[in-house]
Amino acid sequence: GQQLNQSPQSMFIQEGEDVSMNCTSSSIFNTWLWYKQDPGEGPVLLIALYKAGELTSNGRLTAQFGITRKDSFLNISASIPSDVGIYFCAGFGGTSYGKLTFGQGTILTVHP
Amino acid sequence: DGGITQSPKYLFRKEGQNVTLSCEQNLNHDAMYWYRQDPGQGLRLIYYSQIVNDFQKGDIAEGYSVSREKKESFPLTVTSAQKNPTAFYLCASSPGPGRPAGIHTDTQYFGPGTRLTVL
Numbered sequence: 001g002q003q004l005n006q007s008p009q010s011m012f013i014q015e016g017e018d019v020s021m022n023c024t025s026s027s028i029f030n031t032w033l034w035y036k037q038d039p040g041e042g043p044v045l046l047i048a049l050y051k052a053g054e055l056t057s058n059g060r061l062t063a064q065f066g067i068t069r070k071d072s073f074l075n076i077s078a079s080i081p082s083d084v085g086i087y088f089c090a091g092f093g094g095t096s097y098g099k100l101t102f103g104q105g106t107i108l109t110v111h112p
Numbered sequence: 113d114g115g116i117t118q119s120p121k122y123l124f125r126k127e128g129q130n131v132t133l134s135c136e137q138n139l140n141h142d143a144m145y146w147y148r149q150d151p152g153q154g155l156r157l158i159y160y161s162q163i164v165n166d167f168q169k170g171d172i173a174e175g176y177s178v179s180r181e182k183k184e185s186f187p188l189t190v191t192s193a194q195k196n197p198t199a200f201y202l203c204a205s206s207p208g209p210g211r212p213a214g215i216h217t218d219t220q221y222f223g224p225g226t227r228l229t230v231l
Contacts, residue, residue: 031218042202042222092218102154
């Protein structure tokens with residue numbers, strides 16, 4: 001089945017630093033989604049990507065849909081303490097309606 | 113405000129008891145989903161429903177049951193057959209099939225989750 005490789009698994013950074021994380025897939029995806037999850041809460045959608053090559057920003061967040069349709073990255077610029085959380089990528093390949101494939105998550109810790 | 117609600121936030125049950133988790137959405141979405149999340153792990157799909165009165169098993173359906181009698185509601189029952197039910201349960205919804213062009217049917221939005229602890 002489809003698998004997503006998300007890296008890194010965890011990151012420890014200083015406030016103000018930029019962050020980059022990525023996901024790669026063993027097969028082609030039609031949609032890439034990036035979520036953030038705070039402890040004890042549900043994931044919140046940050047950015048949705050629907051077209052190969054698409055680059056989308058949401059405030060300090062930027063995400064890109066890889067041109068091969070097998071990868072995506074998320075960048076966070078000038079990190080702040082409230083960026084702490086778990087970031088998940090998810091993809092939809094179009095072969096099984098509605099069934100997203102999720103990455104294992106990147107745990108982000110920001111030191112003030 | 114449109115959104116997805118899950119209740120209760122925390123649930124405690126004795127081993128061997130069935131328990132039902134509630135999920136309601138007022139986003140007019142056709143499709144709804146249930147996921148299980150264990151500490152330090154990703155999300156695993158339990159059941160999903162693309163339309164009222166129809167649902168499909170996900171990757172870990174054993175020990176769970178669902179119903180979809182109304183568009184807005186998709187309750188999940190954790191039965192006594194589920195060997196390790198303690199987990200964080202997340203409900204999600206997406207617009208679903210048959211939507212106008214420009215509506216991304218597979219983008220899922222999540223509720224706040226229910227933490228189930230079986231004693």
